[in-house]
Amino acid sequence: MRQQATDVAAAIDRVGAARGAPEDTDWARRGAAALLIADVLEARVVEALEEAAAQVSDAGEPAQTLLGDPDEWAAEHRSRWREEGTEQTAAPTAVRRDLVIETLIIASLYSGLFFVYELITWSWSDPFTLAGLAAPLALAVTSRAVEATFTAARARRSHPGGVIAAVLVGAVGVAVTVGTFAVGNGIVLGPRAPLGALGAMVGYGLLAWIVAQLWREQPRRAGTQEPLSDDEWLAALGSALRTRGDMTGARIATVLAEAKEHAQDAGTSLPAEFGPPRAYAQRFEEDRAVRARRTAWLTTAGALGVLSYNVITVLDGTPSLWGGLWLLVSAIIAALSWRTVRELR
Amino acid sequence: MRAALGTGVLACLAEEDLHGYAIAEQLEQRGLGRPKGGSLYPLLSSLEAAGSVDASWVQGERGPGRRTYRLTDAGRARLSEERTAWRRLVAALDPTMDTSPAEKGER
Numbered sequence: 001m002r003q004q005a006t007d008v009a010a011a012i013d014r015v016g017a018a019r020g021a022p023e024d025t026d027w028a029r030r031g032a033a034a035l036l037i038a039d040v041l042e043a044r045v046v047e048a049l050e051e052a053a054a055q056v057s058d059a060g061e062p063a064q065t066l067l068g069d070p071d072e073w074a075a076e077h078r079s080r081w082r083e084e085g086t087e088q089t090a091a092p093t094a095v096r097r098d099l100v101i102e103t104l105i106i107a108s109l110y111s112g113l114f115f116v117y118e119l120i121t122w123s124w125s126d127p128f129t130l131a132g133l134a135a136p137l138a139l140a141v142t143s144r145a146v147e148a149t150f151t152a153a154r155a156r157r158s159h160p161g162g163v164i165a166a167v168l169v170g171a172v173g174v175a176v177t178v179g180t181f182a183v184g185n186g187i188v189l190g191p192r193a194p195l196g197a198l199g200a201m202v203g204y205g206l207l208a209w210i211v212a213q214l215w216r217e218q219p220r221r222a223g224t225q226e227p228l229s230d231d232e233w234l235a236a237l238g239s240a241l242r243t244r245g246d247m248t249g250a251r252i253a254t255v256l257a258e259a260k261e262h263a264q265d266a267g268t269s270l271p272a273e274f275g276p277p278r279a280y281a282q283r284f285e286e287d288r289a290v291r292a293r294r295t296a297w298l299t300t301a302g303a304l305g306v307l308s309y310n311v312i313t314v315l316d317g318t319p320s321l322w323g324g325l326w327l328l329v330s331a332i333i334a335a336l337s338w339r340t341v342r343e344l345r
Numbered sequence: 346m347r348a349a350l351g352t353g354v355l356a357c358l359a360e361e362d363l364h365g366y367a368i369a370e371q372l373e374q375r376g377l378g379r380p381k382g383g384s385l386y387p388l389l390s391s392l393e394a395a396g397s398v399d400a401s402w403v404q405g406e407r408g409p410g411r412r413t414y415r416l417t418d419a420g421r422a423r424l425s426e427e428r429t430a431w432r433r434l435v436a437a438l439d440p441t442m443d444t445s446p447a448e449k450g451e452r
Contacts, residue, residue: 085383255386258412259363262382265366274383283387285394 008042011049018057027063027070028052034074039089048077087279091240097215103137103144104208110136111201118194125268128196131184136200138180142173155239158249159294233270234279236258240281246291247284255284289344296337303330349387352431353377355416355424358398364411365389389414397423 012032018023028049035045052073056063058185081088114136118126149169154162190196228236234256241252259280263270274280306327313319350372357363357371365385373379392398397420402410426431435442 082387117409254412255390258386259382261364261411262366262369262386266382273381275381280383280402283383285387285391287394 006046008036008049011046011053014053015049015056015063019060019062019063024056024063027067031070031073031313034071035077036339038074038078040078041088042083044077044086044088048074074187080234082283082285085275085279085283086278088282089278091243091278095218097211097217099144099148101212103140104204104211106143107137107140108201108204108208110139110203111197115194115197115201116195123193126194127188128190128192129185130187131181132196133189133194133200134180134184135177136204138173138177140204142170142177145173146170151243154245155243158242163198189196194200197310228271228277230260230263230270233274234300236277237270237274237281240278241284244284244286245294246280246287248290251287251290292337292340292344296334296341299334299337300332303327303334306330349377349431350380350384351392352424352427354385354388354392355397355420355427358414358416359421359424362403362413362415364403364413368414392420395423396420 012025015028016022018024031052032045032049035048036042041227051064052067055066059066064070078088079085114132118124146166148168150162150166152162173192237259238252238256241247241255247255259270259274263273266273271277306323310319310323310327313323353372353375354368357368357375363371365382368389369379369382369385372422389398389400393414396417398414399417400412403413404410408440
């Protein structure tokens with residue numbers, strides 16, 4: 001019996017090797033990308049590609065002809081896994097090592113933006129200050145902390161709970177960043193701001209790489225866990241449903257209540273009747289309307305933030321064209337997201 | 346059996362409004378086997394999203410209210426179409442079998 005591919009790259013090669021056609025490799029790459037973008041577990045992607053490789057090998061036809069468009073092929077697999085109750089995405093885990101490395105990478109990206117800003121505004125003769133070095137890190141810590149707080153609080157409590165916790169953490173982060181600018185702007189580290197920003201970009205990137213090398217990744221435990229009690233199962237299901245991001249609190253309460261009543265009527269345990277909580281949570285079809293509505297509120301909040309900034313600059317007597325353009329772009333994005341909400345109604 | 350589950354659920358609701366577990370029991374009585382809750386509720390959720398059924402909380406005589414499902418007009422039309430499709434399938438598999446709706450006493 002053929003040994004199964006161990007990772008996605010090997011499985012893509014397996015599809016390409018089925019007929020020895022490079023076009024099949026491209027097809028497999030696109031199919032795998034569609035699944036990976038949807039956060040599908042690597043093991044599921046490998047299984048799907050293995051199946052495709054076997055089909056292409058048996059039929060001797062191009063993957064595109066045999067299995068159709070790779071995006072549709074990926075969507076069909078996701079739909080099949082959902083129907084079968086197969087777990088297709090992993091629980092979001094906030095591993096300390098990943099948080100640190102991601103924060104440093106984000107700091108490197110912010111430094112890159114600072115560099116571009118210095119170039120656009122032609123600030124060659126400006127000095128590189130401590131703020132130029134520390135502010136990207138402060139912004140990166142804020143961004144990563146806001147995302148991690150939102151994800152954790154939403155899973156534990158509710159979507160609005162996640163938003164409130166994220167706003168509180170964001171406010172503290174913004175205060176720290178403003179403080180960094182206030183203190184750091186007066187401390188000059190070098191003569192050329194753009195070169196300093198470029199150096200910070202490379203430096204943070206390098207630091208992320210060094211941390212990744214020195215801090216070894218702990219192997220993640222597979223899904224072989226202790227059997228759950230009914231209460232633990234309900235708690236895990238609630239968390240998994242909230243993490244989906246497309247279910248309202250009322251809908252989640254309904255799913256939980258129905259599961260509990262059904263198991264009581266059947267005289268069985270919840271795990272026996274409904275399977276693993278994460279897999280069950282993934283069996284419900286996506287509610288695009290709820291997701292679109294939440295995105296629309298987020299973009300509206302962003303546009304209101306930009307509007308507030310513009311009002312302050314006008315009151316200060318320092319209105320800027322950039323501020324106006326920024327407001328226009330954010331207003332258009334918000335309007336487009338509300339249009340999507342209307343279309344899905 | 347999985348393919349017939351959706352039609353089976355609609356057929357149960359064509360007779361009376363039912364809560365989830367009662368639908369599972371009805372399906373068992375019809376010889377379709379009692380589906381696990383893990384399959385039934387996501388299916389009911391899809392049918393609800395498609396407008397084939399709607400659901401409301403109905404207060405029971407004893408204990409808390411139950412979420413009860415009802416077939417909508419769109420659901421009735423869908424059931425009729427699906428029954429026709431199943432009849433065609435049965436006729437294709439066994440031409441000797443009489444699958445005309447009148448003699449089967451279709452509701």
